[in-house]
Amino acid sequence: AQKVTQAQTEISVVEKEDVTLDCVYETRDTTYYLFWYKQPPSGELVFLIRRNSFDEQNEISGRYSWNFQKSTSSFNFTITASQVVDSAVYFCALSDRGSTLGRLYFGRGTQLTVWP
Amino acid sequence: DVKVTQSSRYLVKRTGEKVFLECVQDMDHENMFWYRQDPGLGLRLIYFSYDVKMKEKGDIPEGYSVSREKKERFSLILESASTNQTSMYLCASSLRVGAGSNQPQHFGDGTRLSIL
Helix, strand or coil: CCEEECCCCEEEEECCCCEEECCEEECCCCCEEEEEEEECCCCCCEEEEEEECCCCCCEEECCEEEEEEHHHCEEEEEECCCCHHHCEEEEEEEEECCCHHHCCEECCCEEEEEEC | CCCEEECCCEEEECCCCCEEEEEEECCCCCEEEEEEEECCCEEEEEEEECCCCCCEECCCCCCEEEEEEECCEEEEEECCCCHHHCEEEEEEEECCCCCCCCCCCEECCCEEEEEC
């Protein structure tokens, strides 16, 4: 069975702090894909990154970085020097070869608030 | 850019009414999805579709139905609206690339539905 756990329900930081959002996943498949989405207050989920299970290299995109560790089944997301515009709900998601027809399994999300 | 358009941002209906939520995508995606989002529960999949006239139940299909008469359009129907269906509804689409899934879903802005 597929499962994604985002244990942090809410996180508050002050601008310029670094913050890490945790994501732990479960799957029996050896081939799977992990995703992060951002949902700003406007409501639309914005796709941030996709990572497949065979690529354990960490990824950096500007202030965003992702740490994928198969040994701990984690795919954590770090924002460096956070800004107020980073305030949003962040979702981690999983799909694998058992996922029916393009289905993603989402975690419950982490609400990040960045204070000025 | 992929564009997923939901017909209404805000909708208010009465208990017992038949409610239609419409979603259109412009990228010729095979897969389309309907989710509802409630505080503390994350995104829950209601129904999804992988082709015209095809549909699959998600995790919470009770009280809902769907229609996919054209590839670009996926409608969610509340047959007899109830107050517990007050929620944010999100539509998404994705490309189908064979078995399993490695394609991100692209989301609309969401419809905030209130049932009085």
